[in-house]
Amino acid sequence: xxxxxxxxxxxxxxxxxxxxxxxxxxxxxxxxxxxxxxxxxxxxxxxxxxxxxxxxxxxxxxxxxxxxxxxxxxxxxxxxxxxxxxxxxxxxxxxxxxxxxxxxxxxxxxxxxxxxxxxxxxxxxxxxxxxxxxxxxxxxxxxxxxxxxxxxxxxxxxxxxxxxxxxxxxxxxxxxxxxxxxxxxxxxxxxxxxxxxxxxxxxxxxxxxxxxxxxxxxxxxxxxxxxxxxxxxxxxxxxxxxxxxxxxxxxxxxxxxxxxxxxxxxxxxxxxxxxxxxxxxxxxxxxxxxxxxxxxxxxxxxxxxxxxxxxxxxxxxxxxxxx
Amino acid sequence: xxxxxxxxxxxxxxxxxxxxxxxxxxxxxxxxxxxxxxxxxxxxxxxxxxxxxxxxxxxxxxxxxxxxxxxxxxxxxxxxxxxxxxxxxxxxxxxxxxxxxxxxxxxxxxxxxxxxxxxxxxxxxxxxxxxxxxxxxxxxxxxxxxxxxxxxxxxxxxxxxxxxxxxxxxxxxxxxxxxxxxxxxxxxxxxxxxxxxxxxxxxxxxxxxxxxxxxxxxxxxxxxxxxxxxxxxxxxxxxxxxxxxxxxxxxxxxxxxxxxxxx
Numbered sequence: 185x186x187x188x189x190x191x192x193x194x195x196x197x198x199x200x201x202x203x204x205x206x207x208x209x210x211x212x213x214x215x216x217x218x219x220x221x222x223x224x225x226x227x228x229x230x231x232x233x234x235x236x237x238x239x240x241x242x243x244x245x246x247x248x249x250x251x252x253x254x255x256x257x258x259x260x261x262x263x264x265x266x267x268x269x270x271x272x273x274x275x276x277x278x279x280x281x282x283x284x285x286x287x288x289x290x291x292x293x294x295x296x297x298x299x300x301x302x303x304x305x306x307x308x309x310x311x312x313x314x315x316x317x318x319x320x321x322x323x324x325x326x327x328x329x330x331x332x333x334x335x336x337x338x339x340x341x342x343x344x345x346x347x348x349x350x351x352x353x354x355x356x357x358x359x360x361x362x363x364x365x366x367x368x369x370x371x372x373x374x375x376x377x378x379x380x381x382x383x384x385x386x387x388x389x390x391x392x393x394x395x396x397x398x399x400x401x402x403x404x405x406x407x408x409x410x411x412x413x414x415x416x417x418x419x420x421x422x423x424x425x426x427x428x429x430x431x432x433x434x435x436x437x438x439x440x441x442x443x444x445x446x447x448x449x450x451x452x453x454x455x456x457x458x459x460x461x462x463x464x465x466x467x468x469x470x471x472x473x474x475x476x477x478x479x480x481x482x483x484x485x486x487x488x489x490x491x492x493x494x495x496x497x498x499x500x501x502x503x504x505x506x507x
Numbered sequence: 508x509x510x511x512x513x514x515x516x517x518x519x520x521x522x523x524x525x526x527x528x529x530x531x532x533x534x535x536x537x538x539x540x541x542x543x544x545x546x547x548x549x550x551x552x553x554x555x556x557x558x559x560x561x562x563x564x565x566x567x568x569x570x571x572x573x574x575x576x577x578x579x580x581x582x583x584x585x586x587x588x589x590x591x592x593x594x595x596x597x598x599x600x601x602x603x604x605x606x607x608x609x610x611x612x613x614x615x616x617x618x619x620x621x622x623x624x625x626x627x628x629x630x631x632x633x634x635x636x637x638x639x640x641x642x643x644x645x646x647x648x649x650x651x652x653x654x655x656x657x658x659x660x661x662x663x664x665x666x667x668x669x670x671x672x673x674x675x676x677x678x679x680x681x682x683x684x685x686x687x688x689x690x691x692x693x694x695x696x697x698x699x700x701x702x703x704x705x706x707x708x709x710x711x712x713x714x715x716x717x718x719x720x721x722x723x724x725x726x727x728x729x730x731x732x733x734x735x736x737x738x739x740x741x742x743x744x745x746x747x748x749x750x751x752x753x754x755x756x757x758x759x760x761x762x763x764x765x766x767x768x769x770x
Contacts, residue, residue: 235669255672262673268666272688282674285684326670333675 185211185246185336185369187232192241194227201227202238203393209371209386211246214363216380217373219390220416225373226341228390232371233262233339246336258337261330261368265342267322269314275325276301276310282333300328303362320351324358331366340372344379356383377417381405389413411500421470423492425499430473432496435460435482443493446470448486451479460484462492529750536743547733547741548748552721556729556745563637563712563725564705567644571701575652576694580686582653583660600649608646609714612639635717640725643711648704652697659693660686696760703756706749 187209194202202224209215217225230236232243234255242251250258270278279300283293301307304324314322323343330338343359344352360383363370374380380387381401389396389404389412397409408414414427421428423444436443446462458479460472470492474484484490536544547553582594600608616633617623626633633639667689671681687694709727716723724732726745733741 233673235673255669256675256677258673259675260673262670264666264670266666268670270667270670270685271663272691281671281676281684285671285674285676285680329670329674 186244187337187369187371188242188244188247189228189232190242190244192228192231192238192243194224194231194236194238200393202231205241205390205393205395207388207395207398209369211369212367213386214360214370214384215372215386215388216384217371217390218375218377218380218387218416220375222392223390224393225375225390229339229341229371229373232337233260234258235262259333259335260337260339261333261335263323263326263330263338263340263343265345267314267319267326267346269322269326271314274311274313275306275317278314278325279328279332281329286333296332300332303331303365304328318351319347320355323347323355327359327362331368335368338368338370340370342373342375345374352379359383381417387417389416391416408498414498414500419471421472422468423464423470423494423497426494426497427500428494428497430459430471432494433470433472434493434495435472435474435478435484436491436493437482439491440493443491444470446490446492448484448488448490451484451486453479462490464492529754532743532746532750535739536747539740543740544744544747547738547744550741552724553729553741553745555721556724556726557748559637559640559724560706560726563641563644563708564702566641567648567705568698568701570645571649572652572694572698574649575654575697575701576656576687576690578653579656579660579690583657584665597650597653600647605643605647605708605710605712606714609643609711612643612646612711612715634715635719635723637723639715640712640723643715644705644708647708647711648701651700651704652694655693655697655700656690659690663689692763695763699756699760703753706752 187207189205189207192202192205194200205224205228207228217228219225227236231238232245234250234253238251242249244250245258245260255262270281273281276297279297280293283296288296297310298307301310304327306321306324306328309317309321309325314325317325323346327340327343340359344355347355356379359370359372372383381404385400386398387401387404388398391412397404397413399407404413404417408417411427414420419430421430421433439445444464444466446464448460448462450461452459452461453476456476458474458476460474460479462470462472464470472492482490578593578597582590582597613634614620615622616626616639618627623633631638667685668681671685672678676684707727708725709731712725713728713731716725716728718724718728718732720732726749730742730745730749733739733745
């Protein structure tokens with residue numbers, strides 16, 4: 185049930201969507217493909233599903249070469265951003281679709297559909313049509329539909345992208361719990377780093393058709409290998425040629441070695457923490473995260489001139505640090 | 508005030524151009540009672556003319572339905588050089604006078620035409636017989652299904668089809684279970700328009716049929732024939748049946764369309 189992508193190239197006209205991408209996804213894991221729009225993450229997912237054909241390179245599912253296998257033979261479940269609900273079918277028929285085209289016996293189909301509708305908490309909505317459901321319900325239906333034929337791999341393309349923030353957070357939790365229950369190898373595409381960090385056990389960061397780094401959420405945040413990953417995953421400040429996380433900065437009143445001079449422009453208190461926004465002497469904006477205690481201890485105020493000193497910083501070589 | 512004026516102009520125009528002639532046909536048919544109209548309709552050649560029209564329509568309709576759906580799928584879902592040309596060619600029958608179509612068939616399949624000698628040597632009678640009339644009718648009623656289906660296909664997109672494929676459906680299953688149900692209404696409108704056009708076809712069929720009474724004479728040709736022979740009762744009665752057919756077709760479309768689309 186593992187997935188292996190080997191040296192995949194894909195070009196759309198003059199646009200290089202994927203440029204020599206290789207990726208290994210462990211069986212049973214929950215992986216996020218994270219990147220800005222146009223980074224190639226959706227293309228990679230669609231190539232794994234067989235909905236796009238790579239110009240070069242291979243896809244292996246459970247160790248078997250799948251590059252030339254049609255999507256209907258790959259045994260993958262795919263969830264689309266805009267649900268792709270079958271509008272002329274009831275919720276029950278939508279979920280049953282994958283079983284019916286496989287000519288499974290009727291009572292088996294009925295049992296499995298009932299089980300899945302319960303799993304996605306849509307038992308009461310079986311006879312409704314997709315147009316009578318909310319966005320979140322439609323996406324849960326789409327998930328049940330994708331899971332019905334017991335796929336080896338579940339692929340989700342920006343599954344929560346079209347939903348409002350509250351439903352999004354709910355479905356995110358729910359997907360994580362679902363994965364703990366079902367244990368199907370899952371890959372989902374997102375441009376939201378918080379979502380990727382929250383849900384996935386492994387994240388592959390894509391940029392301009394290349395994979396920048398693959399690692400756990402902790403690895404990416406604490407040990408970014410490229411400038412792009414540092415900037416894309418979590419908040420970051422640029423001080424000279426160094427990159428520093430907001431909580432790795434210290435504010436002091438007196439000049440210190442390695443510190444830069446800056447003026448406080450805004451202080452926002454967020455409960456236990458506070459965000460201090462400053463402008464460095466060279467004009468660069470700097471954000472520092474401090475505790476409320478530090479804020480009071482230092483008696484920080486708007487308009488004050490202070491010194492900002494990095495406690496932990498990073499310098500990236502120019503190579504591979506695009507953007 | 509202006510709105511009322513606009514409305515009366517539109518209504519007057521419709522009354523003068525469309526409703527007026529229909530009413531006159533209706534009145535003329537039953538001017539001397541039901542009996543003469545009934546006699547005219549039950550004449551042997553008239554019944555044959557109606558049967559022929561229905562037969563031709565019955566062949567042209569399924570052929571153009573299948574072709575129209577195929578053509579729409581090709582235009583919307585595939586990308587290939589010359590796609591724009593195909594798209595434009597589908598509309599050709601709308602732009603071309605049916606008489607020209609008939610003449611072109613004459614030139615192609617006539618005794619000195621490209622395919623004429625071959626057909627004759629194989630004992631196939633094309634002109635002045637059913638085949639040429641069917642081909643002419645297929646030609647003039649070709650665009651309707653494709654024209655109705657293309658915008659619907661564009662609107663629904665291909666995500667549902669992709670979803671079906673990832674769920675294990677082959678292309679044939681995807682077409683029957685997903686694509687066809689989604690374009691069902693558009694196909695029905697297209698078929699209705701195709702039917703109306705086929706029933707009313709005159710020009711192209713007039714050229715290729717040879718208008719042999721009781722043999723290659725369709726309902727529309729018979730109207731003209733009876734009118735020329737001063738058999739006005741017959742001409743009016745057949746016209747009325749054709750007109751009623753058209754009204755029926757339009758009513759069906761209106762009833763089928765979802766409420767908000769009715770203008």
